[in-house]
Amino acid sequence: MKISRGATITEPGSTSLEETGSWRTFRPVIRYEKCIRCMICWNFCPEPAIEKKEGENYPVANPKLIKMPVPVINYNFCKGCGICVNECPTKAIDFIREEK
Amino acid sequence: MPMMMLRGNESTAYAAKLARVKVIPAYPITPSTLFPEKISELIANGEMEAEFLPVESEHSALSAAIGAAATGVRAMTATASQGLALMHEVLFIASGMRMPIVMAIGNRALSAPVNIWADQQDTIAERDSGWIQFYAETNQEALDLTLIAFKVAENDKVLLPAMMGMDAFVLTHTMEPVNVPEQQDVDEFLGEKKINYPVLDPEKPATFGAFVFPEHYMDIRYSQFIAMEHARSVIDDVFNEFEKKFGRRYSKVSGFMVDDAEIVFVTMGSMTGTARETVRKLREKGEKVGLVKITVYRPFPKEEIVSLTKNAKVVAVVDRNISPGFAGAIFTETVASYNNEKKRPKIIDFIMGLGGRDVKIENYEQVYNLAKAALRGKFKEINWIDVDEEAVKEVEGTL
Known part of the structure; x- marks a missing residue:
């Protein structure tokens, strides 16, 4: 992103150009084999850094769910707040310290 | 050009009128109160076409001036001492947002103890706020430098706010003969206010003074520093233009x-x-x-x-x-x-x-x-x- 005089923003969506993944100290990792695709994490993510993707190529907890969309974390934007970890009803999201 | 007997605060009010300032938010404070008084009188008499906003504090006065300047019109206010100190955080916002606001200051001591008389501590304390600072010796200079301040502040290479200081009472309340320029000459000198920065426009939405990461903040501060460096030669040019038009010579x-x-x-x-x-x-x-x-x-x-x-x-x-x-x-x-x-x-x-x-x-x-x-x-x-x-x-x- 280029700077402007007075930091005035004239094009919408500029926050999508500013990646915030480097802020993270803990990384949420979805264990798809436990995920029931309820999308509660997607709903609660304040960034929002959880995207809704087609679920056919992801491991699935119950074969009946295969046609349902899955939550996928975009680590370029996830700040590691842990809200998804807290909200997940099946405890399918691990929270792992970032090691660099 | 008519000679008038003017107090310093009236000099700057006439400068506002001549510059065709469109919005004047102000909150009274000794020794600057005469400025909003004179402005409201000029507006009430139909001599000046502008919006006068009697706000609830100096903090709001400058905030409203930023809002006005962000629509692209000329905005001006006046304050002193504690009022300027109350504006402190907003001063940095005005300069950071690159709004070419002009402010007249009645230079007055800061409390405590309370003292309303001449002292330059108030503006000196704001020297790092990113505002251009002029200081007048006479009421003539107060008028001239206010007009000059607009032309410098609005210059494409600068776009920074400017304050014009005049000592409390010695200038603000003392009558001096002042050569008040003709409207037409000031119009020719200042020109119509150019829209040379993004403005508040429902057709073209923009965000002002938004959040910036460490990756960009310092570059934006650097560009502000460079603009202030550009102001050096722009001020010289404007002083020359002023002399050509009005015959009075100024130097930094x-x-x-x-x-x-x-x-x-x-x-x-x-x-x-x-x-x-x-x-x-x-x-x-x-x-x-x-x-x-x-x-x-x-x-x-x-x-x-x-x-x-x-x-x-x-x-x-x-x-x-x-x-x-x-x-x-x-x-x-x-x-x-x-x-x-x-x-x-x-x-x-x-x-x-x-x-x-x-x-x-x-x-x-x-x-x-x-x-x-x-x-x-x-x-x-x-x-x-x-x-x-x-x-x-x-x-x-x-x-």
Whole structure:
């Protein structure tokens, strides 16, 4: 992103150009084999850094769910707040310290 | 051009009218209250077409001025002392958002203790706020410099807010004959306000003063610094244009009898007149003394100050402000201006006229005598002029 005089923003969506993944100290990792695709994490993510993707190529907890969309974390934007970890009803999201 | 008897606050109000300022948010404070009074009178009489906003505080006054400037119109306000201090955070927002607002300041002491009289501490304390700073010696200068401030602030290469200081009461409330320019001449000088920055427009939405990461903040600050550097030459150009149009010459720094002077006073604001008179008197007695007046304090005219004082033996800087723990601001910056000079005069600080204490010819004579003693090597770096040393000793124990 280029700077402007007075930091005035004239094009919408500029926050999508500013990646915030480097802020993270803990990384949420979805264990798809436990995920029931309820999308509660997607709903609660304040960034929002959880995207809704087609679920056919992801491991699935119950074969009946295969046609349902899955939550996928975009680590370029996830700040590691842990809200998804807290909200997940099946405890399918691990929270792992970032090691660099 | 009609001559009018005007107080300093009326000078700046007439400047606002002549500049066709469209929005004036203001909150009254001594000694600047006459400015909003005069503006509302001009609007009520149908002499001026503008929106006057009586806001609830100085913080709101400047915030409203930012909002107005963000729509692309000329905005101006006036304040002093505590009012300016209350604006402190908004000053940085105005300059950071690059809004070419102009503000007239009645330079007044800061509390405590409460004091409403002349002192430049209020604007000096805001020297780092990113505003251009002009200081007037007379009410004529107050009017002229306000018009000049708009033209500099709105320049494409600058786009920074500007404040114009005039000493409390000595200028703000004292009547002087002022040559008020014709509207047509001011229109030609300033021109229609150009829209040379993004403005609030429902057709083209924009975000102002938004959040910025460490990756960009410093670059934006650097661009602000560069704009202030650009202001140096823009101010010179505008002074030249002003002289061509109105016949009155301004410089960031002007010298008086400095050519062969061994001792040079450096002053800013209304106290310059007394210094000039002292120089004339001392010259009659054959003393080699001169005077340098600062009209633009931000950007600080370092090269100009050096070139006007480098042949002197002693530079006597007179500061109507003090940074407790170091010295007066003009002294500090004059010394810093000599950083890369091989040959430098002795530079001495004289603190004078705080909180409206009269600045008299005998005070300047005392400054001159102390500077002359410095020629023989005997001097103190910081000298408080016309203070009751015994009284201070009594309360503080020692000096």
